[in-house]
Amino acid sequence: DAVSGIAERIVGRSPAIAALRDEIELIAATDADVVVLGETGAGKEVVARALHDFSPRAGSVFVALNCAALPPEIFESELFGHEAGAFTGASRQRVGKLEHANGGTVFLDEIESMPLDLQAKLLRAIEDRAIERLGSNKSIPLDVRFVAATKSDLGEEAKAGRFRADLFYRLNVLSLAIQPLRERREDVPLLFEHLARQAR
Numbered sequence: 001d002a003v004s005g006i007a008e009r010i011v012g013r014s015p016a017i018a019a020l021r022d023e024i025e026l027i028a029a030t031d032a033d034v035v036v037l038g039e040t041g042a043g044k045e046v047v048a049r050a051l052h053d054f055s056p057r058a059g060s061v062f063v064a065l066n067c068a069a070l071p072p073e074i075f076e077s078e079l080f081g082h083e084a085g086a087f088t089g090a091s092r093q094r095v096g097k098l099e100h101a102n103g104g105t106v107f108l109d110e111i112e113s114m115p116l117d118l119q120a121k122l123l124r125a126i127e128d129r130a131i132e133r134l135g136s137n138k139s140i141p142l143d144v145r146f147v148a149a150t151k152s153d154l155g156e157e158a159k160a161g162r163f164r165a166d167l168f169y170r171l172n173v174l175s176l177a178i179q180p181l182r183e184r185r186e187d188v189p190l191l192f193e194h195l196a197r198q199a200r
Contacts (some may be wrong), residue, residue: 016179033126034148035154036176048109058102062101076088078096082134111154112150
């Protein structure tokens with residue numbers, strides 16, 4: 001069942017982890033977009049995968065994209081796809097991550113690294129629930145759940161002009177915060193055992 005399945009992935013005995021597991025179970029059952037806040041290495045992708053795997057979308061794809069790892073010049077094509085001839089070197093059509101994830105969940109890691117111009121295009125895709133490939137004006141319906149992860153306070157980033165406030169509010173329908181491991185030391189032995197078992 002969902003409770004034991006989540007407990008196998010979100011390991012720990014601290015009150016913070018128990019609360020996180022409860023929140024994941026509740027949020028997974030909804031179809032709302034989610035922002036996951038946590039430091040680097042906190043397990044944001046593990047949380048995102050649990051949100052997908054225990055959701056009504058579990059039978060569909062989970063597509064992960066690290067926004068900090070993509071060069072700006074290929075970011076848009078990676079996200080939205082392109083038609084053949086859309087730009088120099090685009091010799092054939094390519095389906096983007098959003099289209100590939102149709103019916104499932106898109107995990108946008110380190111979303112604070114997404115360029116502002118692309119944030120505007122992502123916002124439009126979320127609002128319209130449709131995308132257009134680069135080099136095309138054909139609208140493709142989009143049925144995905146967005147889970148965005150960040151190590152920054154996106155509300156503060158928006159106030160500072162480094163992140164679009166409208167995109168933040170659109171994504172932040174629900175939010176989850178992962179407490180740093182140093183603040184829940186009682187979880188360290190269990191996590192160590194869990195990682196050792198995975199390594200066998």
